[in-house]
Amino acid sequence: MRVSTVILPVHRWAEGGREIWQRAEELGFHAAYTYDHLSWRSFRDGPWFGAVPTLTAAAAATSRLRLGTMVTSPNFRHPVTLAKELITLDDVSGGRIGLGIGAGGSGFDATALLRGGEEPWSPRERADRFGEFVALLDRLLTHDVVTYEGTHYSAHEVRNIPGCVQRPRIPFAVAATGPRGMRLAARYGQAWVTTGDPKISETGTPADSLAAIGGQLARLGEACEADGRGPDDLDRILLTGFTPDAGRPLSSVDAFVDFAGRHAELGIDEIVLHWPIPDSVFAADLDVFEKIATEGAAQIA
Template sequence: MSLRLSTVILPYRRWHEGGRSAWTRAEELGFHTAYTYDHLSWRSFRDGPWFGAIPTLTAAAAATERLRLGTLVTSPNFRHPVTLAKELISLDDISGGRITLGIGAGGTGFDATTLLKNGQDPWTPRERADRLAEFVPLLDRLLTEDSVSHAGEFYSAYEARNIPGCVQRPRLPFAIAATGPRGLRLAARHGQAWVTTGDPKLFENGTPEQSVQALRGQTEKLTEACDQLGRDVNGLGKILLTGFTPDRGRPLESLDAFVDFAGRHQELGFTEIVIHWPIPDSDFAADEKVFEQIAMEAVAQLG
């Protein structure tokens, strides 16, 4: 499978003050998919503007024609599978079948605490993994069956109706973010793609070479998970969301730097590289001219 290049557009700008133009420009530049974060707020953007993922993607669907759109990633931290399914079916319909759902267990940021009662502890990593393990199969059913009833440990549904279902059949694709064994098995069973940001333990003090080795280990474990289910791992997309490996922003410093970075990860089996749309004075600052050159020329050089 040839390498695809996609982007993440963070929802921090008002739609009519630069928000819309980023999505239309992403289509013009030829990106395969434009994703957005599905958070209530995020890290350094905590005290600034931040808009909802689903409404933003709905507007982007109306403003574009060919560009695939998606979340990277949605989590159970503040989502319920029944209401999310209804929104996704509507979004898939409005976009004409151009939606990918990136989904993962979520982290310990603002999403994990905003809905808590005062003094209540956030979910532990195990609790988040437990919820995702119930969330994904239930969402799978909600997007493929006309009526679903479910009484689980965390989620319930009683005759939840989702007619007419997704434009994409049997449902829109899932890109499941995972690094641990349970998550990788979930990706192998329910995913059309797998997402990783690398090994977070290496971000501060690791080297790019160590990161490549860690990613190789993750892809090997994904292969093992697929083998256990009798699934060909080559049928599963492998997505690397950049910006969280020891390389940080260096791959966006020049076209040659990005081609070298992407080529090394393509050799590991990655089928899609995702780069952040430049945001001045942030962790995702980058030269916009270089960014656009990468968008227009990198894939052709990688072959």
């Protein structure tokens, strides 16, 4: 099992931001991701920087660490401009970029670009946009020239030369729990991402969460089979911090090893831990966190 981290873009680059990303590489994390939001929950009234510039700076400050979003959504991205930025990031990083991508939520910054009086997207419209978004982004990253006219997005003689360093394109990690999202992951994903079952995040038990994730994995396998892919053709990623035992994995090395081991038995390939942020929902002991990255990761390798 691989162990990665997600570093929220709340740190000024010259005041510790650079050092955190470099420390993530020193600790041996497989990858370091960041949220692609305009703001997020309890952090919305404090510093919050853009994902793509942050990842560009991180790519220049590191040499081995894989980098990516966790996750990008259509809430405020367009496939055409995003594709150009991703190709640039892949070039700057020397082929170390991946794209975590999801349909997006309905709160916080989801309505930032809506015009006055415009209704927020319904779940169905969100799913429709996501399906078109992923399919078009796949084309843009694998073809030199793309022309497309869809329901929600268009592209007119868009050129993306020289394309990605990674071939045929950068890998997609598709966040999904519903049937339509699972089918997208099976068709376009090199990985699948879950945070567990949000319906039981506050009221369920750790056993409930394991059962729910097991069910998600089973449905993912069915979607892969229907698309002619094997269940092991996709990496399976768990972004921690949202299951009923959210704080437990970072409470001690032993607790992490137990947590990771139970999820590895289900079929999870990669565990993603939030880099500690004091006085927040992601507060944790930094010394313990670093021991988990070294001692704990070695025990589940």
